[in-house]
Amino acid sequence: MIKVAILGYGNIGRAAEEAIRAASDMELAGIFHHNDCLDNLDADVVLLCTPTREVPKYAAVLAAKGICTVDSFDIHGQISGLREQLNPLCETNKTTSIISAGWDPGTDSMVRALLMAMAPKGITYTNFGPGRSMGHSVAAKAIAGVKNALSMTIPLGTGVHRRMVYIELEKGADFKTVEAALLKDDYFAHDETHVIQVDDVDALNNVAHGVHLTRSGVSGETHNQRFEFNMEINNPALTGQVMVSCARAVYRMKARGQYGCKTMIEIAPVDMLAGTVEENIKALV
């Protein structure tokens, strides 16, 4: 049994707990909160389900103890830097960590890599939604006069997105003033954005999300090779499950001496699956 602990217990931590309980080869080694002491931890793998900005700190502390971690660090421009920072720490302490394990970055990254291998020249478009953007919702909520906000990402194709922003106003706030401030905000200024006033943002809340990923490319000298990956999913449930599947992979990689900090495009799909390699070859290949 792989002993998996959870650090941080929001939406993702709760979903990860369910996925651990559903896995026949894992046991829950504890749920910890941000300020808990990690000194006497008895776990093979710790899932870092904290806010993304706290991930680097905890990942470094645990790597230094030789404990495997899996996180869903999702600031795309900083992933390579985080890997560079954690990699020597993992190697020195003979351990392995998987960073940015979720669906984007994560499984979408694996699909993009696979499509590059199938058609090395061409363009991949990743279209997100319809679904809630956490970052944009937080940015909208920060505008003066906004009590609560929900920013939905709507895919328009070729990686272009519309923002549908539902806002609940503070008492006395003026809609037109708030709308103008929001449309000028850097989060919204570059996309087609619609601001809609509602009485109760919470009544609209829904963790559904989606991806529509396309590639048209060239295999060898043959053009017009067309590929498409779509999903419509519960966002935290999928993120939690992917992290738990990566817990299995990180445990196996460490056991084989594959130390270091890895992103999902660096792991073999079968390492994420319960059962033996032979069983999975018979079932899936």
Next chain:
Amino acid sequence: MIKVAILGYGNIGRAAEEAIRAASDMELAGIFHHNDCLDNLDADVVLLCTPTREVPKYAAVLAAKGICTVDSFDIHGQISGLREQLNPLCETNKTTSIISAGWDPGTDSMVRALLMAMAPKGITYTNFGPGRSMGHSVAAKAIAGVKNALSMTIPLGTGVHRRMVYIELEKGADFKTVEAALLKDDYFAHDETHVIQVDDVDALNNVAHGVHLTRSGVSGETHNQRFEFNMEINNPALTGQVMVSCARAVYRMKARGQYGCKTMIEIAPVDMLAGTVEENIKALV
């Protein structure tokens, strides 16, 4: 530069040649035919583009010489057995081979594995086509009275397929007799099959193929997670390209000491891509 040789020069061998020439990190180390001598081969990797039944023999001969191979062995029920046979040979001779590298088995297998990691419970359906089935075309051609035949696979959903069989008759053959014999053949008896007489089968020939792969499953305890992978492709061009991308992976795995016989679900997607891991993380993760 990775030196890649091709053994067998049919549709797949030709497509593989194009993919090698398009790769900036590879050079063509020669094209060999079935009876050529492999004794003085100067290649890092040999692509086995022979008929599938000849693959095990050549893969074993080359593994014994410590040379990496990639093949597209496609008899699903025999893949695990072939791996078991080649694995100790590769390990003894400190080399690596990738078997069943194509799109199914191959990249579809990786997608099926990835979807299992994302939603461990549920059903995956792989729907093939529209496209030519080589096996069914050969079986139809073997019926007495058939001069030439093309069997198209038409997807009906949930992994059920229709067979559209276009036949050109020998002089004096009776269509009704041929049709009855074909419908009783084990290749066709279990599927909805339509037999159509045409004057010229060759005029219908087209290497287009397609896949529509779906999974509805459970992440943790959350049901109704929906996934879909589609492609519409030139069949030999994609197979050749995937084999060439796997040549890069097998070369790197051997260099790292990851010896043995592997299927595509056992390889990390990034190993198939030109460029460094860091470059690919920045571009794809």
